[in-house]
């Protein structure tokens with residue numbers, strides 16, 4: 001690299017131009033970062049291309065009725081995934097409500113001076129450990145612990161409040177509610193971790209401003225700190241929802257794999273991911289094509305949720321943080 | 325500097341003052357600070373700082389002498405710092421604000437604060453000013469009160485067409501005036517300002533100084549400033565704090581306090597004289 005200021009490089013001067021080696025590193029890192037970014041993009045396009053290509057025949061054969069019809073019968077070559085779409089969205093939304101509430105509550109609890117720092121660190125580790133438990137173990141725990149524990153309450157609710165659609169059926173075994181509860185616990189670490197980061201990023205001077213106005217601890221948290229962190233917390237919810245949409249193993253074990261559309265929290269249901277997991281091993285040629293179509297739909301739902309989340313986040317940060 | 329540590333303007337007999345002592349009606353808030361610690365570190369000692377009603381009291385002194393610390397004792401903002409300990413009394417309407425049964429949240433509702441860095445909330449300009457009103461369940465006309473506060477903070481004309489924009493979209497000087505509007509919206513009787521102009525350019529600084537002079541008709545103001553010209557321009561009373569390094573640590577204390585003119589033209593203490601002449605900082 002030419003140094004146009006070589007004359008400034010006197011004997012006394014300690015300053016000098018970056019060496020060839022420094023420039024080399026600079027370029028290498030730039031190249032690596034760029035390559036990484038492109039690789040991710042190429043990977044996404046490749047996956048879409050591959051699955052899309054395999055789903056294309058089914059898309060041509062069944063068209064939109066694939067999404068709107070309700071029977072999945074490989075023997076009769078009837079394929080409809082409306083119940084699975086319903087089950088996927090319903091279980092994920094329930095999980096998001098439960099996991100979102102507790103996840104954010106835990107994040108507030110761990111970051112807003114309720115605990116001594118050392119104790120908070122212990123709790124944080126415990127929450128992070130939840131993310132390390134394999135999906136299968138969650139499924140087993142759901143079968144052996146959650147379902148039996150839930151059954152008396154569920155059946156009592158059904159008997160006394162059965163006229164409410166939410167409690168329209170009894171819980172005989174696997175079903176929507178146990179699946180949603182386990183799913184909520186599975187997405188909780190994601191929501192908590194990202195919400196904690198967002199809450200920790202709230203500048204101290206904002207907290208000072210809140211307390212200076214005469215807020216109580218809770219007023220400062222609910223009226224100032226959480227709203228300030230809302231973009232990050234919203235991002236946590238979007239990521240948690242994305243995880244819930246795609247979660248497979250635990251749901252396949254807990255949701256009952258029954259293709260029906262019901263508002264009842266205790267009725268068995270099915271999801272796209274568990275349909276894919278349970279049908280693939282024994283699927284024939286035509287069914288595999290239909291499954292590819294289903295995978296494509298799941299992918300589209302996930303992408304849509306993420307895009308919408310990002311759009312809302314950009315909108316709110318523009319509105320409230322004054323970012324252009 | 326060591327010599328003056330003994331020759332303080334205020335004797336150390338503040339301990340004897342009872343908790344509910346009557347104070348002259350002209351005093352809005354009376355700080356009789358005995359000792360203030362951050363952990364084991366003695367930050368400020370022996371400072372009696374009475375803040376007079378309807379006047380601007382300026383706090384000056386070298387960096388680290390405890391001006392902010394003393395100011396934040398007045399509304400117990402230091403309670404946010406876990407290692408902070410206060411010995412002494414601060415009287416506000418005949419009540420020691422550091423008494424055990426006093427909730428600092430209530431105190432802070434009556435004492436507004438403006439900080440060194442503008443710190444508007446991440447919400448619209450309107451919501452920023454309305455924050456304290458909503459917090460206090462204000463029953464009157466919200467719109468009107470917000471407008472009044474913004475006018476008083478000399479910001480109305482600049483923001484009246486964009487009240488729904490984020491408070492953070494304003495310039496630094498505008499943000500600081502927004503923070504002043506937010507602080508005075510609830511009509512607190514006392515306004516604490518900790519170097520409110522340090523992040524601002526001279527023009528914005530001038531505007532805020534004019535604002536302070538207008539505000540003192542209604543509010544009592546305590547103002548920390550690094551800028552001695554500013555103290556001369558706006559303060560009626562000036563408190564000069566020094567640093568005592570005689571006992572190893574760097575402990576701040578009140579060297580002298582009086583009318584601004586007297587402090588700047590005819591200080592009693594040698595240390596004050598030297599500081600004002602700019603011989604140390």
Ligand SMILES: Nc1ncnc2c1ncn2[C@@H]1O[C@H](COP(=O)(O)OP(=O)(O)OP(=O)(O)O)[C@@H](O)[C@H]1O
Pocket residue numbers: 362365367386387388389390391392393394405550574576
């Ligand atoms: N949160 C804190 N924890 C520990 N020590 C602190 C804390 N805040 C202030 N101090 C110490 O207390 C002393 C007084 O600090 P203070 O901020 O009151 O000084 P100041 O006069 O406002 O200084 P400046 O003019 O630089 O703002 C300093 O020695 C400082 O190091």
Ligand SMILES: [Mg+2]
Pocket residue numbers: 391392393518548
């Ligand atoms: Mg300070």
